[in-house]
Every structure is written in structure tokens, then in C-alpha cells.
Amino acid sequence: MSERSAEQEVVPIEDLVAEVDDLLRLADERAHEARRARYGDPTDQPDISYRAAETTPDITGPLRDRLLASLSAEVIPAMQAEPGGQIAEWELDREVAKKALVGIKISTLRRVAAEMRVDKRGRADQIAERLARAFRYDAEQIARVVLENEEEPTPERGHGERIFPLTEPVDLATCVERLTVLKGRFVRVAVARWFVFGAKPVVAEGTLRFAGTLHTYAAWVTGDPEHPTLGSAPTEQLVEFELTEGSRALRVLRGSAPAVRAAARALAAVGIRLLGRLPTGRGALPGRAATLDPRTALMLDLLYSRLPHAGARKPNLTVARFRLSDEDGADEDERPSLRAVRFEGQHLLDSVTACRLIAREARALVDASLLVSVGEGDGEARFPIRLGFERDHTVVLTGFGRLRSEASAGLHAALVEQVEDAVESGVADPARLETLAERIERRAAEQSDAEQADMFDDEGENDADDLLAPGHEAQSLED
Amino acid sequence: MRIRIPGHLTEKVAALALKGWVKKKDFPRDVYFRTVDDGLAILSRRDDPDDPPPLEGVVAMLAYMLDREGELNEYVVAEGTHSIGDAKNWEDICSAAGWVIVQAHALAVSKGEWP
Numbered sequence: 219m220s221e222r223s224a225e226q227e228v229v230p231i232e233d234l235v236a237e238v239d240d241l242l243r244l245a246d247e248r249a250h251e252a253r254r255a256r257y258g259d260p261t262d263q264p265d266i267s268y269r270a271a272e273t274t275p276d277i278t279g280p281l282r283d284r285l286l287a288s289l290s291a292e293v294i295p296a297m298q299a300e301p302g303g304q305i306a307e308w309e310l311d312r313e314v315a316k317k318a319l320v321g322i323k324i325s326t327l328r329r330v331a332a333e334m335r336v337d338k339r340g341r342a343d344q345i346a347e348r349l350a351r352a353f354r355y356d357a358e359q360i361a362r363v364v365l366e367n368e369e370e371p372t373p374e375r376g377h378g379e380r381i382f383p384l385t386e387p388v389d390l391a392t393c394v395e396r397l398t399v400l401k402g403r404f405v406r407v408a409v410a411r412w413f414v415f416g417a418k419p420v421v422a423e424g425t426l427r428f429a430g431t432l433h434t435y436a437a438w439v440t441g442d443p444e445h446p447t448l449g450s451a452p453t454e455q456l457v458e459f460e461l462t463e464g465s466r467a468l469r470v471l472r473g474s475a476p477a478v479r480a481a482a483r484a485l486a487a488v489g490i491r492l493l494g495r496l497p498t499g500r501g502a503l504p505g506r507a508a509t510l511d512p513r514t515a516l517m518l519d520l521l522y523s524r525l526p527h528a529g530a531r532k533p534n535l536t537v538a539r540f541r542l543s544d545e546d547g548a549d550e551d552e553r554p555s556l557r558a559v560r561f562e563g564q565h566l567l568d569s570v571t572a573c574r575l576i577a578r579e580a581r582a583l584v585d586a587s588l589l590v591s592v593g594e595g596d597g598e599a600r601f602p603i604r605l606g607f608e609r610d611h612t613v614v615l616t617g618f619g620r621l622r623s624e625a626s627a628g629l630h631a632a633l634v635e636q637v638e639d640a641v642e643s644g645v646a647d648p649a650r651l652e653t654l655a656e657r658i659e660r661r662a663a664e665q666s667d668a669e670q671a672d673m674f675d676d677e678g679e680n681d682a683d684d685l686l687a688p689g690h691e692a693q694s695l696e697d
Numbered sequence: 698m699r700i701r702i703p704g705h706l707t708e709k710v711a712a713l714a715l716k717g718w719v720k721k722k723d724f725p726r727d728v729y730f731r732t733v734d735d736g737l738a739i740l741s742r743r744d745d746p747d748d749p750p751p752l753e754g755v756v757a758m759l760a761y762m763l764d765r766e767g768e769l770n771e772y773v774v775a776e777g778t779h780s781i782g783d784a785k786n787w788e789d790i791c792s793a794a795g796w797v798i799v800q801a802h803a804l805a806v807s808k809g810e811w812p
Contacts, residue, residue: 241758274781274787275783276784277788281760284753288753335707352703
């Protein structure tokens with residue numbers, strides 16, 4: 219057997235297999251020794267292992283695999299690649315399972331390991347290995363563990379929308395008329411960039427959906443120096459939009475923010491004009507709330523007053539991003555600068571540090587990820603959500619959580635409605651925002667974090683519903 | 698060092714009273730404990746004090762040893778309320794017993810009763 223070393227050694231898999239054979243031989247010898255210890259003279263007893271082999275299933279294969287996995291965790295095995303240089307499928311499946319688990323925050327991984335009564339010590343990859351083995355590398359079970367323990371939703375595992383404010387309310391009839399003409403046509407939106415309108419738009423219940431593809435071409439010089447020419451290569455991005463009659467918001471169901479901005483000229487041809495900014499100007503909020511950054515005021519109003527109306531309770535803020543500078547940093551600058559800070563944890567709004575950023579430094583809280591509950595009793599489900607304020611639009615993401623996607627779809631639709639109303643109408647409940655602002659101010663003055671999270675106590679479930687209904691005349695922050 | 702038996706095996710430990718089986722006077726404790734020692738020594742390749750011991754591999758070794766020894770099979774059949782079942786079930790039974798042995802080994806070491 220190899221000597222022990224601090225670093226992981228690279229060992230051909232054949233050597234590890236030989237070591238496993240040695241271990242099994244040792245275990246077999248000890249089994250015989252154990253029988254002698256029980257019964258003394260082995261000739262007095264029938265060959266029990268032979269009899270046992272007749273009545274018990276053969277588990278040598280799985281045990282051999284487990285020993286190989288244990289040895290492989292201690293070294294770096296070098297294995298023969300499949301034809302074409304591919305990774306062996308069994309190795310790939312196992313590592314993909316571990317990779318998915320390793321993506322979970324390590325504190326959460328340790329908690330899951332403790333719940334599964336699996337050793338929670340060591341590095342993330344070691345814990346992931348044990349968990350994956352406990353689940354027998356079952357892809358569905360492991361996928362559910364990942365979904366159940368997401369603290370931040372991602373577009374791949376949830377519902378997501380970007381919401382761009384518009385200059386004017388949507389006139390669906392005009393949009394449909396223009397889209398019918400533009401169907402299948404391309405519009406140049408920038409140098410070597412075109413937007414191709416897709417198939418006929420879909421209209422249902424006062425809502426219009428349409429899609430298109432943004433084609434972007436890179437260009438370069440190619441060919442030999444005597445006869446140079448130009449080459450190009452395209453990239454394509456699918457973008458899908460949704461509009462509601464009378465709304466001042468464009469919902470982007472699919473597509474990146476840069477793609478949407480690039481397609482702005484094409485959208486103008488349909489009668490849709492992006493505002494180009496978030497309407498969060500400073501307005502006449504009372505007391506402490508007036509000292510908050512307008513984006514923070516809007517975000518806190520969303521978290522404290524609007525979430526309950528969307529059916530989301532028991533908020534636990536797990537990620538918070540504060541914008542410290544509004545410079546976009548597009549050009550490299552020699553000056554050191556800090557543009558944003560990101561906090562991760564639990565119940566972050568209860569932390570003294572976060573409260574000081576909000577209350578004393580008036581920093582902009584522009585991105586918040588939370589875990590929220592929907593439903594009650596046996597029907598209660600927990601979902602990760604993310605609300606973000608970008609320069610010219612908002613982001614709403616709702617994770618699938620542990621249930622199927624349909625269960626989180628309802629929450630997502632309600633959140634989008636609240637966010638749209640917040641951007642259009644401003645703070646829904648200035649009085650509640652003032653209460654929260656005062657709590658944050660008090661927490662900012664404390665020396666240490668609270669033992670219990672209580673910032674969101676009194677989540678507004680007893681408030682009059684009509685204060686929070688979309689379209690309610692709320693105090694606008696528009697200049 | 699506190700050893701926790703994985704959650705998916707605790708039911709088998711309880712249902713088959715494996716802790717009591719391992720504690721029996723005729724259980725060849727020394728042979729199994731020596732195997733735990735040898736397994737830990739062989740399977741630990743890195744001299745890193747922060748590295749947790751390779752208990753999963755040791756349990757796999759013990760499970761094989763228990764399967765080959767045959768007494769666990771006799772015990773389960775004689776106990777009467779549970780069956781050997783399919784390969785997965787039998788592997789779990791042997792693994793559960795293996796964890797019980799590892800747990801007993803750790804306790805004995807902590808009390809100075811082993812080696």
C-alpha cells in the first residue's frame with residue numbers, strides 16, 4: 219500500500235482496483251478468523267460462508283464500488299477514457315451528482331448532512347460525496363435536495379422576468395396591428411445587429427405575447443495578406459415579450475437585458491418605448507423614510523408591505539446587494555473604487571451592519587434574495603425569490619422550491635404584479651415604511667446583532683387589503 | 698469522535714437490534730475491531746489532521762466481512778421478523794451492522810478499552 223502523504227497522489231485506476239482486491243481478501247481472511255473465534259476448531263463447523271452464499275444475494279459488486287469510491291476520494295484516480303476521449307459514463311454520473319450538491323452553500327450542505335445523519339465534517343466535496351452516496355447517486359433525489367435548499371433562485375430553476383418601464387401605457391390594438399405587418403421581417407437595430415420579428419403574436423385576456431430573435435454579427439479581417447477579406451460570425455438570442463393593455467411595463471419572459479436594450483429600436487416600431495431608467499426619484503415620504511435612498515425605500519416597501527399581499531410570508535433575507543456608486547464602470551479606471559457590496563446570511567435586515575448601510579449611509583439596497591412561505595399548515599411551501607433593481611429595469615425570480623413548477627408559478631405571477639405596481643405607483647404604504655425605517659434606525663444604533671429576527675414582525679397580514687391592491691393610488695416617488 | 702449512523706440505516710439498526718447483537722459475548726469483537734484499525738490505516742492516504750477518517754470505506758470492508766462470516770445472515774433469519782430481501786436490502790443490513798461496529802469501536806477507544 220502507498221505511503222501516506224499530505225497531497226493527493228495520482229494513481230492509475232488499475233492500481234486502486236488491485237488495492238480494493240487486497241482489502242476484500244483481508245476482509246475475507248478476517249471473516250474466517252471471526253468464525254474461528256466464535257467456534258474454535260473450524261473443522262467442527264460447516265463452511266458457513268458457503269451456506270451463506272446460497273441464501274444471501276451477492277453484494278460484492280456494490281461493496282467493491284464503495285471501497286473504490288473511498289480510495290478514490292483519497293487520491294486522484296487516472297482512468298482510461300472512453301472512445302473519443304469521453305469520460306466514462308458511471309464516473310460522469312457520479313461526479314455530476316456531487317457537483318450539483320457542491321453548488322449548495324456549505325453551511326446548508328452541513329445541515330442537510332446532519333438531517334441525513336451523514337458525517338458533516340470536511341470540505342464541501344467530501345460532504346457532497348457522502349450525501350451522493352447516501353442517495354445512491356439517484357439523480358431525481360439529489361435534484362430535489364438542490365431545489366429544496368436553494369437560497370437564491372436561478373433562471374434555470376425557476377420563473378424569471380425582467381420588467382422594463384415604458385414611457386406610455388400600452389395600446390394593445392396598435393401593437394397587434396404593427397406586429398402583424400412586421401411578422402417575419404427584420405429591423406436593423408445597430409451596426410451589424412438585426413431584430414427579426416417572430417411568428418404571429420398571441421393575444422389572450424388583455425395580454426399580448428410576441429417573440430423575436432436578435433442577430434448580432436462579429437466582423438474581422440481574414441484571408442491571406444495579399445488578398446484580405448472580411449469574415450463574420452453570428453450569434454442569436456431569442457427574446458420573448460409580454461404586454462398588458464394599459465400597463466406601463468414590458469415584461470421580458472426570455473432574453474438578457476443587453477438583448478432587450480439592443481432590440482429597443484425594433485420595439486419602438488411596435489409602439490413600445492423603453493423609459494430607460496427606473497422611476498425612483500425622491501418624493502415626499504415622511505420622517506425617517508425620506509432619508510432612505512429611493513431604491514431602498516422601494517425595496518423595503520416591497521419586502522415589508524407588498525410581499526404579504528402576494529401571499530408571501532415569513533421572509534428571510536439571505537442575500538442583499540447594496541450599490542455604493544452609480545458609476546457603471548464601463549471604462550477601466552486606475553482609481554480604486556468600490557461599486558457594490560453583497561451580504562449573504564440569514565435574516566440580513568436584522569443585522570446591525572445592513573441597518574447601518576441603510577440608515578446611516580443611505581446606501582441603495584438594489585438586490586434582495588429571500589426565502590418566503592406560501593400557504594399554511596400541511597400546505598405550507600417555502601420558495602426562494604429574488605428582487606433586483608437594475609439601472610433601467612427590475613428583475614423578479616421565483617425558484618421552484620421543493621414542489622413542481624406550477625406551485626411557484628402562482629407566487630411568481632403575484633410578485634410580478636406587485637413589482638410592476640411598485641415601479642409604476644411608488645411606495646404603497648408610507649406609514650408602514652416609516653415604521654420599518656424607525657426599526658432599522660434603532661438597530662443601526664445597537665452594538666451587536668439581535669438573538670431573534672424580528673425586523674419583519676407584523677408582516678402586514680392584518681392591514682387593509684385595499685392598500686396593497688395593484689393600481690391603488692400610492693405615493694409616487696416620481697419627480 | 699462521535700460516530701453517527703446514516704439516517705437511511707437507523708431503522709435497520711433498531712429493527713434488527715444490531716447494537717445488542719454486536720454486544721453479545723460470543724461476538725468476535727477483537728477481530729472486527731482490528732479490522733477497523735487496519736481499514737482506517739489503509740484507506741487514509743493523506744496525512745491531514747483535518748481530513749475526516751474514511752469511515753465509509755471501513756464500513757464497506759466490515760459489510761463484506763459480515764457477509765462472508767455468515768453469522769449476521771443466521772441471526773437475521775433466526776430473528777424471524779425480517780428477511781434478507783434483495784441485494785440492496787442485504788447490503789443495507791450488512792452496512793448497518795458495520796456502522797454499529799465502527800460506533801462500538803470508537804466508544805471503546807474513547808473509554809480506553811481498545812486496543
